[in-house]
């Protein structure tokens with residue numbers, strides 16, 4: 001038995017990735033009823049409308065992790081045409097992000113493994129939760145986790161907007177206090193820039209959990225679907 005797997009309970013394992021079934025469910029919606037996937041507003045000009053026209057459908061490879069094995073699953077994404085600016089843009093289901101093959105739960109979970117444990121290194125994350133490619137000895141690279149932490153930590157605007165929305169809905173919220181002093185161990189950074197990224201990554205992970213809990217809406221990737229932004 002693989003010793004490493006003893007770290008993982010069923011709950012944790014369920015949350016680390018969108019499942020192939022979830023991706024296929026979305027594909028079926030795209031095939032059968034694309035209008036049910038309509039975006040709230042245009043990603044180019046921000047125009048809110050229910051008059052978006054389907055421009056085309058394209059395929060995208062996703063990596064779904066099942067029992068710590070990375071499976072390639074083909075997903076369908078719709079490009080929409082905006083009736084206001086005439087431009088086309090891709091809309092993403094909750095599990096997907098632009099330019100990313102791994103799904104949102106994977107990106108959030110692995111980033112959290114790194115930032116929420118003061119002792120762990122990037123290599124340590126891969127030991128805690130080893131995942132390997134199907135039909136190959138190759139494992140997910142620790143530089144992948146580094147990049148995810150960087151991307152999330154650079155989401156300054158999303159963090160600010162999310163905090164604003166939470167405070168609008170609940171002026172007594174303690175969110176500002178909760179995210180003000182999140183500790184980052186000095187051994188994890190060598191520059192102020194990296195400190196800021198790690199700190200903001202921790203902030204984002206906290207905020208997105210609260211956001212999801214309060215509003216039942218995921219911050220990633222369709223922030224504009226939230227009513228306040230329409």
Ligand SMILES: [Zn+2]
Nearest residue numbers: 042045082085
């Ligand atoms: Zn537009």
